[in-house]
Amino acid sequence: MEESTVHEDEEAKMEKFFALVKSTREVREQLAGTSEKKERATTADKPQSTPWNPTFVLEDFVEAPAPVVEKEGTSKEGEK
Structure with a gap:
C-alpha cells in the first residue's frame, strides 16, 4: 500500500505543477x-x-562685428 500512496502523492504533485504551468501561461x-x-x-x-x-x-x-581691443602701452606718444 505504501507504493500506491507514494505514486498517488507524486501524481498529485504533478497535477499541481501542470496546473501552475497552465495558469502561468x-x-x-x-x-x-x-x-x-x-x-x-x-x-x-x-x-x-x-x-x-x-x-x-x-x-x-x-x-556681429569683432570688438575692437586696444593694447596698453602701444601709444605713439611713447615713441617720441
Whole structure:
C-alpha cells in the first residue's frame, strides 16, 4: 500500500505543477494582450503633431562685428 500512496502523492504533485504551468501561461497571455491593447490605445489617443519647421531671420546669418581691443602701452606718444 505504501507504493500506491507514494505514486498517488507524486501524481498529485504533478497535477499541481501542470496546473501552475497552465495558469502561468494564461497570465502571460493576458498580460501580453493587455500591453498590446495599451500600445494601440496610446498611439491612437495621441494627436498627430506637426513636424518641426524652423524659421530663420536675416539676423541669424549676420555676423556681429569683432570688438575692437586696444593694447596698453602701444601709444605713439611713447615713441617720441
